[in-house]
Amino acid sequence: MRIGIIAYQGSFEEHALQTKRAMGTGDIVPVKTSKDMRQLDGIIIPGGESTTIGMLASKLGIIDELREQISSGLPVLGTCAGAIFLAKEASDSKVKKQQDLLKVMDITVVRNYYGRQRESFEAEVDLSEIGEEKARVVFIRSPAITKVWGNSKSLSKLNGVTIMAQEGGILATTFHPELSNTLAVHKYFLSLVKK
């Protein structure tokens, strides 16, 4: 199995370690140019600043390739900024600005939903839909999935707000499984890759 991780910026090293532990044998490759996109079985878009990742992805010419491969079935895990990147609709709770998005998933995401860094938090979340009871995870300047429609379904909520959603081989979380001590999200994602 070959899993690519978009490695411009953000929590890509943390995703690499969690994926390696969840996967056992297999390759993890950093993805920065379209050359790196070849022969992947799955791809991870990490947390970071979505505007920066979007700018670099279009500047270095992988954005079209990425959209094409995901549309034709490449499984993808997007966390936080990654979830924003996957959404068909995204807005900022305060500053209204357009940004480069992949627009491949039937979800609406609101950036910085809970506020700024001072309002970032850790919480116990319910992962029973993907085979683990509960896990303690962090939400950092986190977005929220405010609407789930079409083929997407909500897999977990925190105080009524969706924090994890799935559409076929696309998995999005607003929290950071790569910074937690559970491998459940990565294992679930890898099970989507195997299908």
Add this chain to the structure above:
Amino acid sequence: MRLYELSFSEVEDYFYKLAEVRDSLKDQGLLTEMPELKSNLKIAEGTTMVKHAFPIFQKGGVVMDVTNVKQAEIAEEGGAVSVMVLDKLPYDVRKMGGVARMADPKIIEEVMSSITIPVMAKVRIGHFYEAKVLEALDVDMIDESEVLTPADETHHINKWLFKVPFVNGARSLAEALRRISEGASMIRTKGEPGTGNVSEAVRHMKLINSELRSLVSMSEEDRNMKAREYQVSYQLLELVAKLGRLPIVNFAAGGIATPADAALMMWLGSDGLFVGSGIFKSEDPEVRARAIVMAASAWEYPEVVLEAQKMISEQKTMMGIDIKSLPPEQLLQVRDT
């Protein structure tokens, strides 16, 4: 891409076990909110884990110094991961002299409502109350910085007392670990700010790297001695030796002015960069911001760095100052330990 022996949550477990951390948190009544403890609280804000997590999302990116909304917008457009709001750029601090203090809260507020990326701001070393003011203002990170005039000649702020994460400067491993013990969530090498000369940033990064290497290969007994020499707990040194790197994010800063400078610092092992005067003291800030961001995140690809370097013009790069021409009292990096 580097793979470490320990994951983020395992590093955090270690932090929670550090006696110093535990004691200062216990004093603040924060111990009950710690993750491995059974707690009735569903949500906990401002914990050590939340503060250490924020800089992870800055990794591979460039934080840019700005003094107004216009510059902040250029930084965001250019792909900065955060902006750092200052009253004067280090280059101007150097030129104008006098006491340099935190930026005007009104300007910080304006910047916060005009861009979506995180907003950081600087406070004077040891100035507990400038930090309290910035926390009340809700900035995303506080930089306790030697670029401003130190308020306390001997002590740094006890950063465990804040919900907002702090970044601190360091020139050596000992300095970095002391700041981590005081609760810093991120380290930046000091370099020599406002000079457009990257040599000091290089020196600090190489020194920290070589001190890390020697710590990894050291016997337990020698490590004990080192802990005393560094004035930090043995457990922290043990964690660092296990990781082979600092347990929190480490950025390079001071004198970075071109895409090639940026790539050099990343090659030396920095997790990301702070760029100050280098962008807004050049004659091509819009293009230069974008070029430096490209070079920082794709530093392993010389052809991308070349493309970035071609985007800017050396003629428009800020006028540098040779460190050797500065009298010792004008060095900013030595203003604390």
